[in-house]
Amino acid sequence: MPLALRDLQAAFAAHIMSNDRADLIAAVVGDSIPAASRLNVYRHHVFHSLAGALAATFPTVQALVGEEFFRKLTHAFVADALPSQPVLAEYGANFPAFVEGHTVARDLPYLADIARLDWTLNVAFHSPAEGHLDAADLATIPAEQLPSKTVALAAGAGLIRSLYPIDRIWTVSQPGAPTETVDLAARAARLLVLRRPDDASFIVLSEGEAAFVTALDAGRSLERAAEAGFAADAAFDLSTVLARLLALRAFAALQ
């Protein structure tokens, strides 16, 4: 009795992801190329193509660990978590957490944060191009209402904090970048990732700016967010910070 299609597909899936399935091998025509070798063509392609998709989303992780180790790392990740849908730009949200839990994180403690940065840049790149808030929009709001106003981050914007200088690590890992030494103990990093018209990029924030953006992102008013910024950094200056972030199109248009 041949396998019903649903059972055959379940067996095929299990065969590709883990151990050989005798019932599946028996269902495949073998000749001078045995059935198991023919099935291996598919097994190889599934892992190879998904590793390629992860390399496109996490290029800096690959640059840091090298192609060969990246292939091993992604093989373990793919075996653990196939995509749940076919849009590969949306595959890999859990890869940074996977890296964090992997033994490689013992030698490269910043690698998971680099994976988060690659992922957040990918999310920003694939976010919709929507309107942004500019200074002229703010000027239309009566001054007495401004402190209680909330503003949302622009589509695709994301804040990343790391104990390591991941902005420097990221920069020296880009193709063609000159070889430089990064002092890991130098400083922590607070980065704001933003979608730009043709790509995605990040800026380095001060501690006060990071506290301000975090509070705004949590839905706090401008006044409360400014208090958070000042609490984190006594030199925090609201008008300077706002001007910088507005110029970078960091906020979504007012609803």
Place this chain on the structure above:
Amino acid sequence: MKQVAGIGLRSPHLVEIGRDRPATAFLEIHAENYLAGSPALATVERLRADYTFSVHAVGLSLGSAEGLDEAHLGRVAALVKRLQPAYVSDHLSWSVAGGRYFNDLLPLPYTEEALGVVVRNVGRLQEALGRQVAIENPSCYLGFAHSTLSEPEFLSELVRRSGCGLLLDANNIFVTAHNLRLDPRAWLDGLSGAAITEYHLAGYAVNDADGEPILIDDHGSRVGDAVWALFGDIVRRFGPRPTLMEWDTDIPALSVLLDEAQRADCAIAAAGSHAARAA
């Protein structure tokens, strides 16, 4: 010479095509690369004014016994509605089982049961899109012992029951025929040309499987000589159709891709001068 060959629009060429607007019969995009939104989608929307488009899906998994992923179908339908392409297609294969996506065109047994599944899924796709779609013959690396239909029989019956079109990939016929020990010309005998709406051409690689060559549909080189010969036979048999030149790995300079597409135009012109009239 009439231009009937189009090219795949791939990210390394986006800027150059946007700037230079080279002549080509149409541009093809993979649906799944444009569902997440990106600056690339904005480029495609600008190019729509100057080019005919083909939306080729790779992830609908029309052969899945569990049915289509309605969320993904909805996103593809929204893209098709937005871009209004001239051609829409996907493959005779499956890539989803148990809600997990394998990112490969996995093979189907050619049985009445599988035919029923594909007819139902293609029907659902055409209903969601409100239009006919073309289904492409896949490259196969194995066959199932319990298949009761040949691939052309399966495709012909799919066309008859679902009303879909056929996308005939000459390279896939050649690759499958080599790997499964079939005669590609006999494969063509089993097919009626009336439903064919589009052709595909691509290069293949030769890999080693236990000391024997197995052909891999990697879209990573120029079209093979034997595939050009087979393509000539196809055009003489079924007449010219819009033809896509595919190149997806080791993507060359745009000029190389356009040159290969021009070779397809020449092949179609040469074959068309003594072609059977399209059915």
